[in-house]
Amino acid sequence: MTHALHGHGLQRRHLAGAALLLLAGCGGGNTEKDEDAVAPSLVITSDVPGDATGPFTVRFTFSAAVSNFAANRILLTNGALGGAALVKLSDTVYTLQVTPTANRQDVLTVEVPAGAFRDAGGTASSLVAYRFSQxxxxxxxxxxxxxxxxxxxxxxxxxxxxxxxxxxxxxxGDSFAAGDIEPDAGTLGSFTKVSATRYTVVLTLPAATSGLMTLTVRAGAFQSATGVPSQQTYTTAILFAIPV
Known part of the structure; x- marks a missing residue:
């Protein structure tokens, strides 16, 4: 369900499992370069519908192509950038892995400040900052x-x-199995227990396809030999481009 609160340039939209806050500058003047210019807008979402218990992927979807969006333009609170860099899926869609601060129950925020990107025609993002909470x-x-x-x-x-x-x-022990591994693309093949603390699995992606594949191991999927279950959900993502 989406709620909008209007007044003095402020809009607040609540999305399932997270929130997107658009902060617009107050004032009576036009904030665009010219009256007819349309600045690109941005929607920020994540792949975790509830509480994030480990690294997760944040998606940035723009209304028009952007040419200068980079990881150093993204501000994080209660988290840090993951191992992979900002991934460009298209001219309008980017993803980034974020790692929440360890041993904390809180809210992680992702903010793209005002003026942080431009579209292909050189239009600034006006005076709007975009903030996402997880x-x-x-x-x-x-x-x-x-x-x-x-x-x-x-x-x-x-x-x-x-x-x-x-x-x-x-x-x-033997608490971890192939069925605990959830890829959103491709087919799992050989699953091997290398040792009591290491397992491997081979993933085959469809021929003549490309995109982003996210693999998930959910909380409670395994436990220690002494019976202590995992409490975190683990995700990892890779780009793929499989030839014919």
Whole structure:
């Protein structure tokens, strides 16, 4: 459900699981370069509908092509940029992995300040700042197993089958299985238990396709050998461009 509050240049929209705040400067004058110019607008969303318990992906969708949007123009509170850089999916869509501050129950904010981007025609983003809020819960229970996910792609772009490695901080016994791994594209193949703390799986993506693939391991999917379950949801993302 979307609610709009109008008054003195302020709009507030509440989205499911998060909030998008558009802050517009007050005043009676025109804030655009000229009366007919249309500044690009921005919608910020995440791939986590509820509380984020680990790294998650933020998506920036612009109303027109932008040419100078970069990670250093994004401000974060209660979080940090993830391992991957800002990913350009198209002229109007970018994604970024964000890591919430550890051991905290709070709100992570992502802000793109006023004037932080321009469209292809050189129109500034006027005096509008865009802010997105995501609830986070990264409090770790005592002896909770922690997962680190890596992959075999070069430069984080897959052109063929990808091997994902799952490294656990403690012995998880046989509690982790292929069914606990959820890719949003492709097919899981060989699943191997390398040791009590390491597993691997091979993901094959469809031929003649490209895009962004996100892989998720949800909270509670595994537990330590002593019976302490995971409380965090883990996600990782890669770009892929599979030839025919």
């Amino acid at each position: 609830r986070i819960d990264t409090v770790v229970a005592t002896n909770e197993p922690v997962l680190t996910i890596t992959n075999s792609t070069a430069a984080n772009i897959a052109t063929g089958p990808v091997t994902f490695t799952f490294d656990f901080s403690v012995d998880v």
